Amino acid sequence: MISTKGRYALRVMIDLAKQDADGYVPLKDIADRQQISKKYLEIIVKELVSAKLLVGVSGKGGGYKLSKKPEEYSVGEILEATEGTLAVVACLSENAEKCPRAASCATLPMWSEYNKLVHDFFNSKTLKDLMAEKQ
Amino acid sequence: MISTKGRYALRVMIDLAKQDADGYVPLKDIADRQQISKKYLEIIVKELVSAKLLVGVSGKGGGYKLSKKPEEYSVGEILEATEGTLAVVACLSENAEKCPRAASCATLPMWSEYNKLVHDFFNSKTLKDLMAEKQ
DNA sequence: CTATTTACCTATTGACATAGTAGGCAAATG
DNA sequence: CATTTGCCTACTATGTCAATAGGTAAATAG
Numbered sequence: 388m389i390s391t392k393g394r395y396a397l398r399v400m401i402d403l404a405k406q407d408a409d410g411y412v413p414l415k416d417i418a419d420r421q422q423i424s425k426k427y428l429e430i431i432v433k434e435l436v437s438a439k440l441l442v443g444v445s446g447k448g449g450g451y452k453l454s455k456k457p458e459e460y461s462v463g464e465i466l467e468a469t470e471g472t473l474a475v476v477a478c479l480s481e482n483a484e485k486c487p488r489a490a491s492c493a494t495l496p497m498w499s500e501y502n503k504l505v506h507d508f509f510n511s512k513t514l515k516d517l518m519a520e521k522q
Numbered sequence: 523m524i525s526t527k528g529r530y531a532l533r534v535m536i537d538l539a540k541q542d543a544d545g546y547v548p549l550k551d552i553a554d555r556q557q558i559s560k561k562y563l564e565i566i567v568k569e570l571v572s573a574k575l576l577v578g579v580s581g582k583g584g585g586y587k588l589s590k591k592p593e594e595y596s597v598g599e600i601l602e603a604t605e606g607t608l609a610v611v612a613c614l615s616e617n618a619e620k621c622p623r624a625a626s627c628a629t630l631p632m633w634s635e636y637n638k639l640v641h642d643f644f645n646s647k648t649l650k651d652l653m654a655e656k657q
Numbered sequence: 658c659t660a661t662t663t664a665c666c667t668a669t670t671g672a673c674a675t676a677g678t679a680g681g682c683a684a685a686t687g
Numbered sequence: 688c689a690t691t692t693g694c695c696t697a698c699t700a701t702g703t704c705a706a707t708a709g710g711t712a713a714a715t716a717g
Contacts, residue, residue: 389611391705394629401628413663427706433665445664446714462632476524493536493655494529497597501643508636520628526676548692562677568694580693581685 389466395423396431396469397462397517403441404457404518411450431469438468457518463509473509475502524601530558531566531604532597532652538576539592539653546585566604573603592653598644608644610637 398421406412414432418425432451435441440460441451453460467473474480476498478489489495533556541547549567553560567586570576575595576586588595602608609615611633613624624630 388607388609389633390703391612394611397629411663415663424706426708429665430706436665443664444714445662445712447662448715449663449713451664472523474523476529477526491656493652494532496655497647497652498524504639504643508639512632517628517632520631521626525674546692550692559677561679564694565677571693578693579685580683580691582691583686584684584692586693 390470392431393466393470395421395428396435396465398423399428399432399435400440400453400460400465400514401517403451403453404514406452408453408456411444411448411452413450416450434469435465438464440465440468456515458513458515460514461510462512462514462517463506465514466509473505475505525605527566528601528605530556530563531570531600533558534563534567534570535575535588535595535600535649536652538586538588539649541587543588543591546579546583546587548585551585569604570600573599575600575603591650593648593650595649596645597647597649597652598641600649601644608640610640 399417402417402421403412414425414428417423418428421428432441432443436443436451439454442454443449443451463473472480474483477483478486478495479498479502486492534552537552537556538547549560549563552558553563556563567576567578571578571586574589577589578584578586598608607615609618612618613621613630614633614637621627
């Protein structure tokens with residue numbers, strides 16, 4: 388299940404995509420508009436900055452802005468930055484140790500198929516697609 | 523992410539599907555074959571019995587057996603019985619309270635689409651499909 | 658130079674889920 | 688009646704989620 392963290396991250400990104408692309412937007416404004424605790428958003432936004440999806444600038448006139456154009460973000464990369472992984476089972480995550488049962492696992496083919504489905508879905512959606520939606 | 527519980531449940535069901543369909547199979551045997559703690563499996567199997575996916579019989583000669591034919595189980599119902607829900611976001615789970623943001627939510631359409639994708643995927647796969655795999 | 662605004666940092670919390678373990682009771686059969 | 692099996696309650700360690708609290712660092716406006 389996609390957690391609050393990932394869902395909030397998307398809302399922040401959509402919010403930023405809708406603001407003037409040149410200026411920096413203070414987190415306080417985003418928190419007010421989205422009705423989300425600013426303190427909690429700090430944690431989320433920090434991860435988005437680490438992942439280079441956002442640029443943050445301190446001080447007066449500072450805030451956050453997108454590091455590229457909305458159509459250049461996949462929803463998948465935003466979720467992966469905050470959720471840690473989009474892998475559908477532990478053994479298919481990036482840094483999973485090799486499962487000794489893999490060769491004879493009756494369920495692995497299904498998990499792999501499902502994993503691809505999920506990744507393809509989120510990688511094919513862009514931030515711009517979500518901007519187009521209402522609100 | 524699908525948890526150990528759901529993955530173990532599938533392995534138990536597959537294991538049972540491969541045994542003689544008439545007799546009852548002791549949990550100890552399944553645990554030995556699958557190399558999973560029998561104690562932990564007790565918890566999982568109990569939930570499968572509650573959901574009427576398995577029938578359990580106590581005493582000598584007892585054990586568990588499928589309550590219907592392998593091709594009549596969807597993978598979805600097995601996972602739902604153990605994972606609680608397959609909903610991809612909280613607001614789309616069965617007993618979720620109505621979200622006040624729903625009407626104006628920019629991400630809801632995507633979540634709904636994703637939710638359908640996931641449910642369709644698991645509801646279209648049957649236990650028999652998994653039996654056919656190696657092991 | 659100073660006050661203000663902003664991001665950024667560490668730490669803590671309560672609630673809950675995960676992945677088990679322990680020990681015993683109840684039922685069924687040989 | 689002993690053995691085998693399911694079934695029940697309880698407990699635990701670890702981790703994640705969703706925050707909250709309180710401070711430090713950087714940048715700008717005046």
